[in-house]
Amino acid sequence: GAGVSQSPSNKVTEKGKDVELRCDPISGHTALYWYRQSLGQGLEFLIYFQGNSAPDKSGLPSDRFSAERTGGSVSTLTIQRTQQEDSAVYLCASSIAPGNRDFNYGYTFGSGTRLTVV
Amino acid sequence: GQQVMQIPQYQHVQEGEDFTTYCNSSTTLSNIQWYKQRPGGHPVFLIQLVKSGEVKKQKRLTFQFGEAKKNSSLHITATQTTDVGTYFCPSPGAGSYQLTFGKGTKLSVIP
Numbered sequence: 001g002a003g004v005s006q007s008p009s010n011k012v013t014e015k016g017k018d019v020e021l022r023c024d025p026i027s028g029h030t031a032l033y034w035y036r037q038s039l040g041q042g043l044e045f046l047i048y049f050q051g052n053s054a055p056d057k058s059g060l061p062s063d064r065f066s067a068e069r070t071g072g073s074v075s076t077l078t079i080q081r082t083q084q085e086d087s088a089v090y091l092c093a094s095s096i097a098p099g100n101r102d103f104n105y106g107y108t109f110g111s112g113t114r115l116t117v118v
Numbered sequence: 119g120q121q122v123m124q125i126p127q128y129q130h131v132q133e134g135e136d137f138t139t140y141c142n143s144s145t146t147l148s149n150i151q152w153y154k155q156r157p158g159g160h161p162v163f164l165i166q167l168v169k170s171g172e173v174k175k176q177k178r179l180t181f182q183f184g185e186a187k188k189n190s191s192l193h194i195t196a197t198q199t200t201d202v203g204t205y206f207c208p209s210p211g212a213g214s215y216q217l218t219f220g221k222g223t224k225l226s227v228i229p
């Protein structure tokens with residue numbers, strides 16, 4: 001697509017329920033990133049995909065968080081047994097390729113999913 | 119990873135005044151990017167600087183990369199209310215494949 005698409009744009013869920021957040025990156029972008037942003041805070045890195053592989057999952061806050069990417073395209077971030085501290089805006093970004101020691105490509109972000117756990 | 123400190127964290131200016139935000143690293147940076155996030159919005163890529171001493175301009179915005187590639191600045195001339203938002207200069211993370219975003223500089227423009 002022309003941009004990074006995220007759905008839903010807003011999600012209100014009850015504590016303890018599972019949620020799935022979806023990200024559809026720009027076509028042809030091999031790298032995909034998930035961040036979350038709490039109110040008034042910076043962006044917290046969660047996980048990165050190169051193709052369908054996630055080389056580093058250490059940014060995920062707990063084992064309640066998982067993510068997958070299929071077909072080198074759409075990615076889903078799943079949060080199980082949601083807690084109130086999971087409330088945040090979850091942002092997905094893609095870039096044409098992953099960065100390396102010498103260079104990083106620019107990111108295109110989606111509009112985010114605002115998750116509220118009540 | 120390359121840790122970059124950004125200052126100031128907040129800046130309030132009168133419309134028409136100039137504004138500058140600075141990013142400083144203790145280590146040499148391979149490159150630096152700048153993003154802008156409007157209130158309620160998502161970060162938008164502005165520019166990337168790669169070369170030592172590089173200066174790039176986008177209308178009223180001037181971006182600089184230091185000679186030693188350890189610092190960068192964004193200068194806005196004659197701020198307008200449309201400049202309101204948070205400006206980030208993310209640095210390559212520990213694995214170098216992802217960018218680490220700090221809290222950025224939040225700019226408020228008083229009409």
